[in-house]
Amino acid sequence: MSPHLTELPLQLPSLLAEGEYPQCGGLAVFGGAVRNHHEGKPVLRLRYTAYRPLAERLMREIEQHARRHYGLPHCRVQHRIGLLNIGDVAIYCVTRAPHRAEAFDACRWVVDEVKHRVPIWKEEFYADGSSAFVQGCCIRADRETHPAHDHVHA
Amino acid sequence: MNVTFELLGVLQRLCGSERIQLQVHAATVADALEQLALARPDLRGELERCAIASGDAIVRRRDALSPGAVLALLPPVAGG
Numbered sequence: 001m002s003p004h005l006t007e008l009p010l011q012l013p014s015l016l017a018e019g020e021y022p023q024c025g026g027l028a029v030f031g032g033a034v035r036n037h038h039e040g041k042p043v044l045r046l047r048y049t050a051y052r053p054l055a056e057r058l059m060r061e062i063e064q065h066a067r068r069h070y071g072l073p074h075c076r077v078q079h080r081i082g083l084l085n086i087g088d089v090a091i092y093c094v095t096r097a098p099h100r101a102e103a104f105d106a107c108r109w110v111v112d113e114v115k116h117r118v119p120i121w122k123e124e125f126y127a128d129g130s131s132a133f134v135q136g137c138c139i140r141a142d143r144e145t146h147p148a149h150d151h152v153h154a
Numbered sequence: 155m156n157v158t159f160e161l162l163g164v165l166q167r168l169c170g171s172e173r174i175q176l177q178v179h180a181a182t183v184a185d186a187l188e189q190l191a192l193a194r195p196d197l198r199g200e201l202e203r204c205a206i207a208s209g210d211a212i213v214r215r216r217d218a219l220s221p222g223a224v225l226a227l228l229p230p231v232a233g234g
Contacts, residue, residue, distance in 0.1 A: 032234050048233070051162050051226050053210040079233055091234050111234060119207070120233030121163035133164040136232030139205040142214040 004059040005050055007082040010089045021073050024096040026103035030111050032091040034084045038134070042127035048081040048090060051119040055079075062113045070106035072097050077110050079120060155179075157186050157219065160226040165200060183225065184215035204229055 002014050012029070034046050059077055066075045074096040084090055093110045097103040114120075115137070122134040159174045166172055176193060180186040183206055191198040206213050207226040 049163065049166075050233075051160075051207060051228055054207050054212070054226075054228075057210040115232070115234035117231070118233050119162065119205075119228045119231050121229065122232045123167075133167070133229075134232040136163075136230035138203050138230045139212070139228060140203070141205065141212050142216070 002076075002078055004056050004077065005052060005079055005081055007080070010078055010080050010092050012089075012092055012094075015076055015078060015092055015094045018076060018094075019074055021096045024073055024098055024103075026095075026097040026100035028093075028095045028097075028100070028103035028107040030091075030093045030107050031089045032111070034086050034088050034090060036086045038124055041124075043086070043124050044127055045086065045125045046084045046090070047123040047125070048079070048084065049121050049123070050079070050081050055118050055120060058118045059114065062110055062117070065113075066095065066106045066110050070095075070097065070102045070109070072102060072106050075106060075110060077114055079114065079118070081120070155219070155221040155223075157222075158224045159186075159190060160224060162227060163229040163231075165197065165204075165227055165229055168197060168200065169194070178219075180219050182215065182219055183213055183217050186219055186223070186225065187215065200229060201227065 036043050063075045066072055072095055077093045079091045093107050095103045095107045117139055123131055125131045157176050157178050161169050161172055178186050178189045180189060187201055191201055205228040207228055
């Protein structure tokens, strides 16, 4: 099985080759690629970093939950870390289900969960030579109050 | 006791390093974070928004601190 986090370019054929699921008529794939702009600023490249011990455990748990909740025989998600150029794929999610509805729904849910919960950070490098970490989701478990989810995920 | 704070995301940039070691008099994770904030007041705002992990688990501010603890400071996340 391919790792959940890797510094190597993601290989969709390898993910699609994992296992055989003749009972599944639905196959959903989401790929998130690096785009060349953010909030109006030209972006040249990104760097993703992660806290691996927790990130890998959470990604396994998200896959397991998706399989249970959506009744999927198969669910995989993989995220790239390191320096990525425009057009490089940062995340793939593959879901297989007997029918398309569960495959689509689970695929969206898994990607949202990874964005909201997994300790991965994105640093953008801009055309003007500056760089910044993208505003993210606070994952504190013991925060007394939960501020509104006041940022937009692209 | 000695505590090591692992710095992730924007904290690495703010500190220019991957970890900070401190001698603290602390009973809980919250105590250790307060002493880090006293040593590095420029981090206080970011620390408020950090989750804290030990190994592959999130720990809570009220949890007891073990001697030699290694605490990973996890700022808001933005994968995908």
